[in-house]
Amino acid sequence: MSRVLLRLVLLLALPAVLVTVWWLASAGSTNVYWPPLRTILQAFPDVWTADRLRSDVLPSLLRLAGGYAMAAVVGVALGTLIGSSPRVRAVCEPVLEFLRAVPPPVLVPVIMLFAGIGDTMKVAVIASGCVWPVLLNTVEGVRAVDAVMAETARSYGITGVARLRHVVLRSASPQIFAGLRQALSIGIILMVISEMFAASNGLGFTIVQFQRGFAIPDMWTGILLLGLLGFVLSVVFRLVERRALGWYHGLRASTRRSR
Amino acid sequence: MLDVRGLKKVYEGSGRRTEAVRDLTFTVEARELVCLVGPSGCGKTTLLKCVGGLLRPTAGEVRLAGRAVSGPPPGMAFVFQEYGRSLFPWMRVGDNVELPLKQKGLSKQHRRALVADALDAVGLTDAAGAYPWQLSGGMQQRVAIARALAYEPDVLLMDEPFAAVDAQTRADLEDLVRRLWRERAMTILFVTHDIDEAVYLGQRVIVLSASPTVVQDQLKVDLPDARDQVHTRVSPRFADLRTQVYEQIQAAKRGETVLKTDTPPLH
Numbered sequence: 001m002s003r004v005l006l007r008l009v010l011l012l013a014l015p016a017v018l019v020t021v022w023w024l025a026s027a028g029s030t031n032v033y034w035p036p037l038r039t040i041l042q043a044f045p046d047v048w049t050a051d052r053l054r055s056d057v058l059p060s061l062l063r064l065a066g067g068y069a070m071a072a073v074v075g076v077a078l079g080t081l082i083g084s085s086p087r088v089r090a091v092c093e094p095v096l097e098f099l100r101a102v103p104p105p106v107l108v109p110v111i112m113l114f115a116g117i118g119d120t121m122k123v124a125v126i127a128s129g130c131v132w133p134v135l136l137n138t139v140e141g142v143r144a145v146d147a148v149m150a151e152t153a154r155s156y157g158i159t160g161v162a163r164l165r166h167v168v169l170r171s172a173s174p175q176i177f178a179g180l181r182q183a184l185s186i187g188i189i190l191m192v193i194s195e196m197f198a199a200s201n202g203l204g205f206t207i208v209q210f211q212r213g214f215a216i217p218d219m220w221t222g223i224l225l226l227g228l229l230g231f232v233l234s235v236v237f238r239l240v241e242r243r244a245l246g247w248y249h250g251l252r253a254s255t256r257r258s259r
Numbered sequence: 260m261l262d263v264r265g266l267k268k269v270y271e272g273s274g275r276r277t278e279a280v281r282d283l284t285f286t287v288e289a290r291e292l293v294c295l296v297g298p299s300g301c302g303k304t305t306l307l308k309c310v311g312g313l314l315r316p317t318a319g320e321v322r323l324a325g326r327a328v329s330g331p332p333p334g335m336a337f338v339f340q341e342y343g344r345s346l347f348p349w350m351r352v353g354d355n356v357e358l359p360l361k362q363k364g365l366s367k368q369h370r371r372a373l374v375a376d377a378l379d380a381v382g383l384t385d386a387a388g389a390y391p392w393q394l395s396g397g398m399q400q401r402v403a404i405a406r407a408l409a410y411e412p413d414v415l416l417m418d419e420p421f422a423a424v425d426a427q428t429r430a431d432l433e434d435l436v437r438r439l440w441r442e443r444a445m446t447i448l449f450v451t452h453d454i455d456e457a458v459y460l461g462q463r464v465i466v467l468s469a470s471p472t473v474v475q476d477q478l479k480v481d482l483p484d485a486r487d488q489v490h491t492r493v494s495p496r497f498a499d500l501r502t503q504v505y506e507q508i509q510a511a512k513r514g515e516t517v518l519k520t521d522t523p524p525l526h
Contacts, residue, residue: 146344147344148339148341148344148345149344149345149347151308151313151337151339152337152339152345154313154331155311155312155313155331155335155336155337156331156336156337156358156359156362156406156410157331157333157359157362157363158358158359158362159362162358162361162362166347166350166358167347170347170349170350171347171349173349247348247349247350247390247392248348248349250390250392250393251348251390251392254392254393255392
């Protein structure tokens, strides 16, 4: 019990210190662009009403979910295909390296040309940025399937779909999850950016609107909300990962112990 | 049951040509337990992989129950040395044993019965719900053996299965193999580099030469079927057989030296 308490204290200590420092440092601020934290927190419930959550935050989250899911499916599928065959990999590698090196935000204007400025564009932007870490990590994970495991599977007639499902994808899942984790933070960034370019609702759109209207405390509440959103999503991600990769963490702990 | 005729395996890659197995011919009868023993690096694993259909031989053929082996046949089960890499760490013990049976298309009821029976045979009934990495090395290798048992193979191939476990566990596992072989009337081809293990386990010991491998010698192990670690290993006959195998392996190594001085150096 006391250990749980200690962990909780350690967990909350730094955020508490930072908030306090911000609070004290900004308390007497008269700078328009740096309003006191008190003012920002007071504005928060007025800005983020249930209505606004529905009309701005929900669309953003749906776009993020759509783009992220698409990137996950395409990334894992293509990654498995490329990772399974040295020949396909050799053909694809230079192109992949090039495409990965293109910063996704520069694609926004390009994607706008053929996908318009609606939700399709935003989902496409998010997906096009998120797909790379998933794809490249999946390739590595699929490539790294242990030789003895592969031979075991073959000798017991585990081939085709069963091999993919029970052996290859499971074995690659730690890397796949590493890719999905990177993709999540990229996805949040692209969600905001795509909404800053051309949108009529969404978190990014709202924050830019506040900024242009000199509603500076309101703008800050939006930034706080984005931070909170990122935090919650990463906690949710970690919970899912812990469930899916329980075996992997257990295996690693047991090999550490035996060394 | 198992016929190996004129088996030859040459590895070719990056300008190097390595003849691992030159010419191997032997048979394993149904219900026989045959041990293959040879000096280290003599291509034992290559040989076993060719027999199991995991590697395609350069020449010669392997026949299982009269049918040529071209890929892993359903009638063979493998137990590898690296138990930690052969069991799937994301599956519980019971699922590891069951997965190959799903591929065979057996009914759920049938699969469950086979899994329970196999785990019971290796003394791991209680471990069905554990992950492999929660078990000791010896127990993990028992799981691998259970998986092979449940598969109901015509021939069980074991590739130095006990090389990575400690001596006491090894003795237990050897007795387990002997017991399963006798109780279940199985056909086992057991590869090892350990002379004592080969003589203790086998009905017949095939001594392999150094690489490129040929059959150096074959010995019938005329020890009684009921063997135990204490008495069998100190019996005069055991010592006698052990010496014979040992001398053959030494001769095999000498053969390699003679061969090397005869051929001009490659570089």
